[in-house]
Amino acid sequence: MTDQTLRKDAARNRQLLIAAGRDLFARRGLAATLNDVAHHAGVGVGTAYRRFANKEELIEAIWHEQVDELETVLREALAASDPWEGLVLYLERSLAAQSRDRGMAQMLAGRTWPDHYDQQRDRLAPLVDQVAARAREAGVLREDVTGTDLIFLQIALTDISGTVQDGTVPEGRGDADQLYRRYLWIVLDGLRASASGPTELPVAALSTYETHTLLQPRNQG
Known part of the structure; x- marks a missing residue:
């Protein structure tokens, strides 16, 4: 050979x-x-x-790819002609990626983050700040909302996806994996500097029974 x-x-x-x-x-x-x-x-x-x-070297190689993908999303958001649409694009695509990828969500939440990942994280943070600043300056985002607020909101919303993945999906709720989007839309209405009215939510609320079902651990058998 x-x-x-x-x-x-x-x-x-x-x-x-x-x-x-x-x-x-x-x-x-x-x-x-x-x-x-x-x-x-x-x-x-x-x-x-x-x-x-070791596993950490593999995670680092994967993280480099993921940072590239997230940077592409952020640059597309910054290129959007409408600053609010750019902000929504960023949150939608970033959350969609994290809802599909638990490892990425854990990395972005800082739950496993060796020091040598800081340089990669710092590629994203300034761009997130720019997305928020651009929307604030256009008067479409609340004046007190910053880029770090967008990060913490994503950490909260991705926990919903983890709950769905671990839980027992109620019968007839094939949209359960999209449940995080319902709460994203509620959050977006709260982020807007002014709104003409509440946005129609993309996913229906779970009933009390469905919620209790979903919170039961999924049968792995």
Whole structure:
């Protein structure tokens, strides 16, 4: 086997592990192990440890990709002609990504954040501040709302998605995975500097019975 073939195989295995890691961390959060990722990728554990010394190195590689994706969303939000539409675009797309990806949500919430991730985080924070400042200056966002408020609101809303993922979905509520969007719309009405009236919410409220059902742990069997 030539050196070039070995390099191609190494690069292929690395990408397989990153893809498998993203999938596992998205579904299970950052508790999944590197061994779990190796099995999910269909490669040997030894191969996984040759590509990544530990799980943290794999998480860092995945985080670099995720930061790139989130930066793209933020720049699209800043490019929107309407500052309010830009703010909504950012929150919708960021929350949609986090609702699908528990690992990303945990990272953005700072629950697992080694010091060397600070540089990546600092790429996003100034852009979030710009999204908020642009909307404030246009008079469409409350004057007292900052970029950090948008971050904490997302942390709160992604917890709704985690509750749905862990809970027992009530019969007939195929939209349960979108429940966070109902509360996003309520939050958006509270963020606006002025509103002509309440926004129609995109998802119906759960009944008391449905809420109690959803809060029961999901049967994993």
